[in-house]
Every structure is written in C-alpha cells, then in structure tokens.
Amino acid sequence: MLIKHRVQRNSLKTSHTVFSPLINPQAHQSGLLQELLQEDPAHDYDLIVIGGGSGGLSCAQEAAVLGRRVMALGFVVAPAQGPSWGLGGTCVHVGCIPKKLMHQATLLGQALTDSRKFGWEYHQQVKHNWETMSKAIQNHIGSLNWSYQRALREKAVAYVNSYGEFVEHHKIKATNGKGQETYYTAAKFVIATGERPRYLGIQGDKEYCITSDDLFSLPYCPGATLVVGASSVALECAGFLAGLGLEVTVMVRSQLLRGFDQEMAEKVGSSVQQLGIRFLRKFVPVEVQQLEKGSPGKLKVVAKSAEGTEMIEGLYDTVLLAIGRDSCTKKIGLEKIGVKVNEKPGNIPVSDVEQSNVPCVYAVGDVVEAKPELTPVAVQAGKLLAQRLLGGCLEKVSFLLAPTVALTPLEYGCCGRAEERAAEVYRKEGLEVTHTVLWPLERTAACRDSNTRYAKIICSRLDYDRVIGFHVLGPKAGEVTQGFAASMKRGLTKQLLDDTIGIRPTRAQAFTTLEITKSSGLDLTQKDC
Structure with missing residues (x-):
C-alpha cells in the first residue's frame, strides 16, 4: 500500500509530502495509522534522539522522512582520557572507518613485498610514515562529519549539539558546551549514546595506557606495543600495528574472540602470530609504571598468571587496552524516570521492538543489551524503529543473521x-x-x-x-x-x-x-x- 500524507511541522514551519510504501494494511485497519498521523500538540517534538552515532542518526532521519517533528542531540563528552568528536559516533571516529583505513595501510605493505614475486623491482628504501597516515585518516573523518550535518539539514532534523539529560518522562534538559541549558519535550525518545572503552582498574592504567579510541587519532607512532585483550578490536589493532613493522605483544586472559566460532578464533590467532606477534596467554596486567616520558615514552608492565601465582614483567613504548566497552548511560537521567539499566556494563534491556521498561523510551545500537555491536545493525534497527513508531511498519531486525568481519590482516x-x-x-x-x-x-x-x-x-x-x-x-x-x-x-x-x-x-x-x-x-x- 502506498500512502501519501501531508504534515505541517510546527517547529520548522515547513510542509512535506511524504510517500511511505512501508505502511502495513493492519495498521490502517486497526486505527493505528490514523493515530500515527496525528501530531501531539502537547510536546515540542514527536521524537527526540539522544546520541549522534549511526543508530541514532538513522532513526532520526527516517522519522523525518516520515514527516515527523524530530530532534537529535549529539554532544560527546570528552572523558578524562580519550578523545571527543562530532557527529557519526564510534564507527566514524574510532571504529570501522579508521580501522579499515589502517588495515588497508597494512595490506599495501604486504602488497609491496609480494610485488617482487610478480617482477616489480625497486631499490629505494620503503618505510611507513605514521603521521602521514594519521593525517589522511583524520581528514577523511572530518569530511564525514560535514556530510552527516548536511544530511540532517536536508531531512529537516533539528540537530542540537548539546548533552541530553532526562528530568521527567517526556522532558529533557539539553546543555551545550558553554553550559547553557534548554528544555525540550517529546512524545517518544530514543537512546543511542553508544559505548566507551573500559579500563582495567589497576595502578597506572588511566594515567599511562591508551585505548583503541586513542590509537586511531594518535599523532605519533606508538612503537613497541603491548595489546591487552582478545577481542576483535584487540587482534585487529595488533594486526595492523605489526603489519606496519612494529613490535607487538598480545596479552590474553582467556579465549580469543569470545562469542565467535572458536575454531575460527584460533585460526585467526595463528594467522596473526605469523606476522611475528608474540602472545602471552593466560596473563593479566596488575600494574603499569612509567619509566620515561615521551611520545611514546617507556612503560613497565607487571602481569600475573590468570591460573596461578606466576608474575612476569615487560617493557613497552605503548600499552593499548582493548578489553571491552561500557555503555554511556550514566548521567543522562535514566534513573529519574525509572529506565532499567544493567549495572555492568551499563546497557539497557529492551523488548523485541527496542522498547525499554518505560513505554516512551527506546534504545538502539551498542547501548542495547545482548545485541550485536555492529554499525549496520544499529543503522537498520534505528530505521525500522522509526518506521514502527511513526510509519505503521511491523518489521523487526533479524539479529541472528547479521554478518560481520574481523579486519585482522x-x-x-x-x-x-x-x-x-x-x-x-x-x-x-x-x-x-x-x-x-x-x-x-x-x-x-x-x-x-x-x-x-x-x-x-x-x-x-x-x-x-x-x-x-x-x-x-x-x-x-x-x-x-x-x-x-x-x-x-x-x-x-x-x-x-x-x-x-x-x-x-x-x-x-x-x-x-x-x-x-x-x-x-x-x-x-x-x-x-
């Protein structure tokens, strides 16, 4: 069924003709469609999205395409350690995009080696320049930020670079970078605040270690690096650092790539080791000491066996932590309105339609409990959520068949x-x-x-x-x-x-x-x- 409807946006003073081929006939018959097409004059917006990452932006833009009044809040608070960024979330700034580009840098280096077997002769010394790579990656990310802002304008989404915090069930406080506060109301809210890296909680970790968030924008070559963790992020980072010619050690507490097929995980580990990466299996760091300041500097790591009392020490230029991420759900007022949040890692349990225990609050993306932490999953979940809430669609995301790839060499x-x-x-x-x-x-x-x-x-x-x-x-x-x-x-x-x-x-x-x-x-x- 193709339905054409015209909606007057009170906040933007513009009128939009919207074609929605996704309206379900059952929605029309039950009266849900008529309800969806009625704006709520009691609120400033039909939908407010808190979070400027892939899932939140997808939801906001789809809701706007459906002719609804939509606001997106995308302010990212810079943590004590680690970078801040603009629109686009983890994927654009410290995830998929820079990771794939650094992976490509490694593949180019391997291709140089292979090329001699195909007859290519070169005599000039070939070396990698970290600063050149980092600058090129950051320039590309900057262009993506601009494209996201332009897309929101074109779709008439009201974007506010402010930090959102609930004060009542249908009311939030938006605080900008200057501390100015503005209040907005909405019929429904979507939490899409994503995650940030987890630290070990040991002496010296926050003072001297970096995370993947830092690595992708690091202005200097990290040198000899200890990667702590066994996740896909850990092995991907270890892989491209080794591929760039750096000395890399990976410290693993238990199994590689938890949650993935374990036969494949061990094969990934073996392939990474062939690059010369050293594995320290069944060890966990207990202390990080700074021996020399610098960029990078020199660090000593003391580690303990995860299965006994054996202690080991090692010297590294950089220690990279890749031990998981915690959801950004603290300090956004969820406790004030009774939204259930898991204590650790802070994610939100939702129903099969992304609804929290509070009817007007939904969540998509990495902040959701027990769902694949993948950008395309967040994008599709956000889009379908908007269609269900505002367009009468009944389709849900099929999480089981979500494909993914680990960008190890x-x-x-x-x-x-x-x-x-x-x-x-x-x-x-x-x-x-x-x-x-x-x-x-x-x-x-x-x-x-x-x-x-x-x-x-x-x-x-x-x-x-x-x-x-x-x-x-x-x-x-x-x-x-x-x-x-x-x-x-x-x-x-x-x-x-x-x-x-x-x-x-x-x-x-x-x-x-x-x-x-x-x-x-x-x-x-x-x-x-």
Missing part, C-alpha cells in the same frame, strides 16, 4: 551460528560441517603459506541442509561474506550452493565446490609452492 568473515552454538541448539548429530582450505591464486606466485586460509559452512540436517553458519578466513573475507549473508536470509542450502556455478578463479568459488565434511575425517592440507 587475514580477514575473518562470518554469518549465522558458531559451530559450538549450533551444536547446542541442533545437537551434533543434527549438523553437517563441510570445509576446505583456500589458496587464493594471487598468493600462489608469491608463495604465501597455503593452509592458513580456511572456509566452512554449518548445515542443519533436519532442515534440508539449510546453511545456518558461514565462516571464512582469508583476504577480502568481508566482501565474500556479504553476498552469502543475503542468500542465507532467503534460506540458502548446501544443495543450492552445489547447484551454483562459481566464478573462476575467485575465493568465493570455493563455497560452490565444498566436498569434504568434518565427519569424513579426510585431510584438507595442500602442498606448499
């Missing part, structure tokens, strides 16, 4: 269930795992190791061998995963993969020729060049 892409999680749900006898090793053609001439790249699919025997887990470790794994994720949403099966003609010679072709099952016990090893 050898990328790991996945979609659906990890093998161990699948076994819990379907039992081992209800699964069939088919796998292979990959050796991309362009790596053969360069004599890159042939058996580190790996792919597998996990299928449900009880559902026509439907693919419920997709995993690939290799170059451009994110690009490969994206297409298969769309197919999985449409019920991809092993037979459909077998019936598909592959593109030769590509990495993705391997998924159309999978033959060896884990249950067969056959060897996958390929001979080196």
